[in-house]
Amino acid sequence: MNVALRPAAPAFDVERVRAEFPILGQLVRGKKLVFLDSAASAQKPRAVIDAFRDAMETQYANVHRGLHWMSERTTDAYEGTRDVVAGLINARDRTEIVFVRNSTEGINLVANSYGRGVMQPGAAVVISEMEHHSNLVPWQMLRDAHGIELRIVPVTDTGELDMAAFEALLADGRVGLVAITHMSNVLGTYTPAQRIMALAHAHGAKVLLDGSQAVVHRRVDVQALGCDFYVFTGHKLYGPTGIGVLWAKSELLDRMPPWMGGGDMISSVTWERSTWANVPHKFEAGTPAILESVALAAAIRFVQGIGYDAIAAHEASLTAHALDRLAHVEGVRVLGTAPDRGGVVSFTLANAHAHDVATLLDREGIAVRAGNHCAEPLMRRFGVDSTARASFGVYTTHAEIDALADTLDRVRSFFA
Amino acid sequence: MNVALRPAAPAFDVERVRAEFPILGQLVRGKKLVFLDSAASAQKPRAVIDAFRDAMETQYANVHRGLHWMSERTTDAYEGTRDVVAGLINARDRTEIVFVRNSTEGINLVANSYGRGVMQPGAAVVISEMEHHSNLVPWQMLRDAHGIELRIVPVTDTGELDMAAFEALLADGRVGLVAITHMSNVLGTYTPAQRIMALAHAHGAKVLLDGSQAVVHRRVDVQALGCDFYVFTGHKLYGPTGIGVLWAKSELLDRMPPWMGGGDMISSVTWERSTWANVPHKFEAGTPAILESVALAAAIRFVQGIGYDAIAAHEASLTAHALDRLAHVEGVRVLGTAPDRGGVVSFTLANAHAHDVATLLDREGIAVRAGNHCAEPLMRRFGVDSTARASFGVYTTHAEIDALADTLDRVRSFFA
Amino acid sequence: MFDDVRDLYQEVILDHGQRPRHARRLACYDATAAGDNPMCGDRVRVWLRYAPDGSVAEAAFEGRGCAISIASADLMAETIRGRTQAEIRRLFAGFRATLGSGDPAPQPEPADRDALERLLPLGGVREYPSRVKCATLAWHAVLAALEGDAEETSHE
Amino acid sequence: MFDDVRDLYQEVILDHGQRPRHARRLACYDATAAGDNPMCGDRVRVWLRYAPDGSVAEAAFEGRGCAISIASADLMAETIRGRTQAEIRRLFAGFRATLGSGDPAPQPEPADRDALERLLPLGGVREYPSRVKCATLAWHAVLAALEGDAEETSHE
Numbered sequence A, B: 001m002n003v004a005l006r007p008a009a010p011a012f013d014v015e016r017v018r019a020e021f022p023i024l025g026q027l028v029r030g031k032k033l034v035f036l037d038s039a040a041s042a043q044k045p046r047a048v049i050d051a052f053r054d055a056m057e058t059q060y061a062n063v064h065r066g067l068h069w070m071s072e073r074t075t076d077a078y079e080g081t082r083d084v085v086a087g088l089i090n091a092r093d094r095t096e097i098v099f100v101r102n103s104t105e106g107i108n109l110v111a112n113s114y115g116r117g118v119m120q121p122g123a124a125v126v127i128s129e130m131e132h133h134s135n136l137v138p139w140q141m142l143r144d145a146h147g148i149e150l151r152i153v154p155v156t157d158t159g160e161l162d163m164a165a166f167e168a169l170l171a172d173g174r175v176g177l178v179a180i181t182h183m184s185n186v187l188g189t190y191t192p193a194q195r196i197m198a199l200a201h202a203h204g205a206k207v208l209l210d211g212s213q214a215v216v217h218r219r220v221d222v223q224a225l226g227c228d229f230y231v232f233t234g235h236k237l238y239g240p241t242g243i244g245v246l247w248a249k250s251e252l253l254d255r256m257p258p259w260m261g262g263g264d265m266i267s268s269v270t271w272e273r274s275t276w277a278n279v280p281h282k283f284e285a286g287t288p289a290i291l292e293s294v295a296l297a298a299a300i301r302f303v304q305g306i307g308y309d310a311i312a313a314h315e316a317s318l319t320a321h322a323l324d325r326l327a328h329v330e331g332v333r334v335l336g337t338a339p340d341r342g343g344v345v346s347f348t349l350a351n352a353h354a355h356d357v358a359t360l361l362d363r364e365g366i367a368v369r370a371g372n373h374c375a376e377p378l379m380r381r382f383g384v385d386s387t388a389r390a391s392f393g394v395y396t397t398h399a400e401i402d403a404l405a406d407t408l409d410r411v412r413s414f415f416a
Numbered sequence C, D: 001m002f003d004d005v006r007d008l009y010q011e012v013i014l015d016h017g018q019r020p021r022h023a024r025r026l027a028c029y030d031a032t033a034a035g036d037n038p039m040c041g042d043r044v045r046v047w048l049r050y051a052p053d054g055s056v057a058e059a060a061f062e063g064r065g066c067a068i069s070i071a072s073a074d075l076m077a078e079t080i081r082g083r084t085q086a087e088i089r090r091l092f093a094g095f096r097a098t099l100g101s102g103d104p105a106p107q108p109e110p111a112d113r114d115a116l117e118r119l120l121p122l123g124g125v126r127e128y129p130s131r132v133k134c135a136t137l138a139w140h141a142v143l144a145a146l147e148g149d150a151e152e153t154s155h156e
Ligand SMILES: Cc1ncc(COP(=O)(O)O)c(C=O)c1O
Pocket: A263, A285, A286, A287, A288, B039, B040, B102, B103, B104, B105, B132, B134, B135, B181, B183, B184, B185, B210, B212, B213, B233
């Protein structure tokens, strides 16, 4: 292999990145915080903290409503975030970006508006065995309320989608929508988006990708992916809570009825009948998450400033290191061995319950999550009640992973 | 009148209050900002700005999920806000507090969950002619989707509810729910909550009060009011965007099915059937507005620190002053003359459209809102297309109202 | 006071805003359409009568709205007279450029220079993004009418 | 390392967590109920057999969960034996006080002192609000069983 042909590795200095996150200097129980729970929610860089403050100190009013300076400027900022998001995921048009509270709401919006408003009873929705409850329960509710059939793609022992089974589920042509995670929050597996799209579209089904995890770790291009809906959530992308994104193709958004009613989503209101504003405002009832939109733009710019190439390379290296170190801790079993994976590793430890593991790690300042990770069916699939999960962000270091592995070894002896 | 019998006026120093709001020092178009658009959204005190920063810098993780220190502390803070809100409105139980995005979502939740899940087709919902679109469109959508009849209480020339008509609308006993604003965002009118409750309950109807405006200006006690549902929104109460509150009596929340599905709102998930978490978590799907809950608690403590007695007295004085000053500006017509009103004044100016008025005021740094204020039917009722609206907050001064009146006088000559 | 507001409310706008020349229904018309700006409640309806060559022989409007939207509707009715559909589109593109919205200004066609000059006073709304909609509402309605679009047109 | 964790994972907890004495189904029982902690996936089911005087003659449980929830269930089964429903409620109130949840501790009844002493090692969860639920799960299930409540009990 010719080294000269490799593109220069982007300059990535984890210590410089860490310096942007004030919280990482905190002590927890007297120990340095080792935050390995970013997949649940990521910490916030200075840019996001400042964006909140600056908005509240210098430029704030309600949007879309005032004709005064503060309102005009705040509206510019709020609407400007649509352009920033459209740039992030390469949407064709800024009006395809709908702001929601989080991924969960984005999926509920699709289930209620597209599901009840466009899909006919008798049609089927395909999800997978590795879905987060947020991409599962809304479809169960749609099934029960609207007579939709729910079909489940099984997961293989390696923690990947069973693509043959997937194809079989599509065969009768009754599937209207496939709603699948783009990256599993438990296994770390990236699903094969291109093949999903090809098969689903060949059988006349639309595809929703749950990008809650995926967009954190790799560049997402909705046009290249070819999907029909994409959702993600701000707080996992180093951004604020209270805001998430639903992207969908214009022609779908246009056909979808509004879901919530209220201010800002109407065109005109009479007692007999109201008419709706254009997309995307049709789906944004009431005062939106104004401050959060400003902070989300700051988070996205922060991520773009580092660059997805650098992020993906850093996290691939962390994940490889983690898998290697954990493989050498006696009694540790890692769930899933998919080769295409992001910075999330779930594991069990023999003789110790995941909660006890998490509590002992916490005593050393190491934050991991333990439980079913809002993925009960997947837990059942792998025959476990719960796992511990370490997940990595731009600020995670190899030394932190060493601390995890070393401490796990001692946890093992504690419960031996 | 014996002065000694008057209770001592609470110490209220508007300049000290203003010092808490950094944005009020901003210049707009080279002029000092005169922010008279608080009813659309209020500015944020230092305490709220700091709450956001402190959370992100020292104590942040996802809630309800981790067993680690950051998550435990963040969960304490998030859940602690429920107690703060329960204290604010005197809820009987903290679990009666449901966090939503804003008032609009709170009302949509009731319309979808109580409306579709508990009310039977053929039942009626009563709203009034002075509702904000957010307390109107969701009921229209319920009407169209679920066969509910919608009945409208007319508004009198003084801008009050026509209580005789209200009683007549209840007479046939088919009304399941009355959804009425507690204070009009256009007229400033406080509706007679006690009488509404007595009549509605006598006819077997539940009552939802839209407290979006009311809770900003006066102490609210849901038990004393006797209502069944109460909603309000954080950003008007000097708090963050992205969070609002639905309060409802426990026995109602218990009977209501969940609306959105996802993480955190389930008890267990199997393919066949999921079961729901207890109230209030049943209604809080996905990662909630964590940072916003912390900031909302700070906003509420700020308001309580000033005290509702002082706030109500200050705003009553401002409103009286505004009505007096505007009465002396030629061509100004104020909408509504209800004696019981909060700090909101809507008006038209002869020969000048409200938008032009707002633009000219803005040139002098004075921010008012112009338009239909998300209340088209009410505009029609008063025979206008739009009005200008000045609205007051804890930081509003008498001098600012003078500036408004003086400038309006010049606007009049400009368009004469 | 308000002196610096004259850039926005120039005499011609105050004049046409308060005394529009073309604010009426046409009894005989070939096309009509309405425009609606839900955010601020402005509404306008335009009527068009065509000449045998397809150009606009007469244009008129009825509307409610601010001085800027009424003045803009009035100046629109005045400037589109005698122009074909393609010419009106081109003129609107030039006008939007004046407002700082739409694509940046190309060199105006000689035939449009006078008309754009006439519309220039509306350029003051540049600074007020939400008022730009007031200035373009009638134009959107005209485009809808030209296309024979029966539906209400929406704001931009 | 982990020395300071001994306040939470005392020997008795590790011991009962790993080798519970009462982890089995009762073949003959008068009451049973399950408890479920959705946030962490812990589950427990308890079985009770009553004595003729209505006190608990025997208690047993099956569950999955962490060391703390298993140890707590086991100690619960041990300490409620021989007690009436009212006595068990009182004991649970005392136990919750130990955990820093529920109402503040009243002076314990002399009859409860030994049992509360036995449960004291679980007091270390005080510091871990989410682990308090692990320690109380089996107790909630027992209360449900005593009430003949067929439904699953929920976490606190
Ligand atoms: C009376 C009233 N109800 C409801 C709302 C809607 O509040 P939000 O936009 O925060 O949902 C408002 C404010 O916009 C209001 O004034």
